[in-house]
Amino acid sequence: MRRTTLDLWVGFFVIIGMAALIFLAFKVGNLGAANGGETYVVNGQFDNIGGLKVRAPVKSAGVVVGRVKEIRFDPKTYRAVVSLSLDASYQFPRDTIATILTSGLLGEQYVGLEPGGDEAMLQTGDALQITQSAVVLEKLIGQFMFDKAAEGSAPAN
Amino acid sequence: MNGLLNFIRRLGAAAVEGVWRIGFAARFFMLLLRHSGQSLTRIHLTVREIYFSGVLSLLIIIVSGLFVGMVLGLQGYETLQRYGSGDALGVLVSLSLTRELGPVVAGLLFASRAGLAVTAEIGLMKTTEQLDAMDMMAVNPIARVVAPRFWGGVISMPLLAALFSAMGVLGGWLIGVVFIGVDNGAFWSQMQAAVDFRFDIMNGVIKSFVFGATVALIAVFEGYDCTPTAEGLSRAITRTVVTSALAILALDFVLTSLMFRGQS
Numbered sequence: 001m002r003r004t005t006l007d008l009w010v011g012f013f014v015i016i017g018m019a020a021l022i023f024l025a026f027k028v029g030n031l032g033a034a035n036g037g038e039t040y041v042v043n044g045q046f047d048n049i050g051g052l053k054v055r056a057p058v059k060s061a062g063v064v065v066g067r068v069k070e071i072r073f074d075p076k077t078y079r080a081v082v083s084l085s086l087d088a089s090y091q092f093p094r095d096t097i098a099t100i101l102t103s104g105l106l107g108e109q110y111v112g113l114e115p116g117g118d119e120a121m122l123q124t125g126d127a128l129q130i131t132q133s134a135v136v137l138e139k140l141i142g143q144f145m146f147d148k149a150a151e152g153s154a155p156a157n
Numbered sequence: 158m159n160g161l162l163n164f165i166r167r168l169g170a171a172a173v174e175g176v177w178r179i180g181f182a183a184r185f186f187m188l189l190l191r192h193s194g195q196s197l198t199r200i201h202l203t204v205r206e207i208y209f210s211g212v213l214s215l216l217i218i219i220v221s222g223l224f225v226g227m228v229l230g231l232q233g234y235e236t237l238q239r240y241g242s243g244d245a246l247g248v249l250v251s252l253s254l255t256r257e258l259g260p261v262v263a264g265l266l267f268a269s270r271a272g273l274a275v276t277a278e279i280g281l282m283k284t285t286e287q288l289d290a291m292d293m294m295a296v297n298p299i300a301r302v303v304a305p306r307f308w309g310g311v312i313s314m315p316l317l318a319a320l321f322s323a324m325g326v327l328g329g330w331l332i333g334v335v336f337i338g339v340d341n342g343a344f345w346s347q348m349q350a351a352v353d354f355r356f357d358i359m360n361g362v363i364k365s366f367v368f369g370a371t372v373a374l375i376a377v378f379e380g381y382d383c384t385p386t387a388e389g390l391s392r393a394i395t396r397t398v399v400t401s402a403l404a405i406l407a408l409d410f411v412l413t414s415l416m417f418r419g420q421s
Binding site: 006007009010012013014016017018019020021023024025027028029030031055057 | 201204205207208211212215251255313315316317319320322323324326345348349350352353354357358362
């Protein structure tokens with residue numbers, strides 16, 4: 001079988017098609033960013049997770065250190081159980097505080113970790129003891145209005 | 158009364174014809190798969206078809222991808238900057254391209270650029286009795302003519318769709334970063350934070366693969382099934398484009414609702 005110019009063109013086509021796919025994977029997608037490295041999973045129980053979603057970032061000091069792996073409802077304690085998958089290169093003390101925060105006023109919600117002072121580090125399957133729930137804007141506004149109303153009615157009496 | 162009866166009669170005939178064609182298409186597809194071995198062992202047959210349906214579609218895919226990305230960049234920026242989030246332009250452009258526009262628009266272009274040509278070629282072969290002549294010489298026309306064209310389309314389409322998406326992102330970058338002045342770092346980093354390889358890009362590739370197989374099957378089937386006259390051939394070509402477009406859009410809805418339902 002002879003090689004023809006047609007083969008050259010098809011080879012060229014396959015190569016730039018593959019190059020486009022690699023461009024999408026590494027430059028557009030997140031494949032280049034240490035994804036799929038070693039991770040460990042810790043759980044935290046929250047009273048209210050607000051609008052937290054699976055795959056939301058877990059940040060400590062503003063740096064992304066992991067992702068939310070799973071969110072489920074515990075029917076025994078009536079609380080939300082959030083599994084966090086953390087990068088194995090980042091170790092956190094056992095008494096780390098997990099808080100659900102919002103980036104900006106209307107931005108996405110993420111989990112913020114605040115390291116404690118414990119000597120022992122978190123292991124896979126550990127539970128975060130201290131957690132702080134998401135701030136629900138409606139509740140906040142309701143409370144604010146209630147306080148204002150109480151303030152306004154006080155001098156009248 | 159007679160007119161009504163005639164109408165019902167024609168409706169029934171059309172329904173039976175439709176079911177008949179679907180059944181024939183399914184049997185044709187099975188036959189095609191069974192005779193696909195030759196398009197692998199005699200790879201130059203398939204390579205030739207990749208050249209005709211893939212390489213020759215390169216220019217239209219690259220140019221239209223670039224323009225679609227540029228339009229997305231312009232329109233997206235208009236809307237996003239109203240909410241002070243012009244930096245999210247990269248996210249908008251890349252997600253809409255990799256998830257939806259890339260596979261769908263590339264599929265529509267592929268159907269009208271390559272699918273149509275395949276139908277015309279096979280249909281003309283049938284009209285001029287070349288397929289029958291092959292059968293006479295104990296050459297199976299499905300293995301020799303149909304299967305390589307089908308596999309050529311299946312292989313070309315995901316590559317073309319990936320190229321379309323990549324060119325679109327570059328077009329959006331060109332408008333957003335180079336002309337409008339969105340920050341280059343924010344453009345790429347927000348995009349990388351939002352686009353997931355497995356979830357967004359692989360689903361786009363799966364979509365384009367499905368569309369490629371659909372368009373290629375419709376194209377070879379319409380060509381093989383056409384009435385062997387000049388008029389029948391022109392009808393078959395029209396049907397290829399119309400059916401492919403409808404199939405792509407309908408399948409896109411089904412795949413999207415399967416892939417992205419209730420997530421993100």
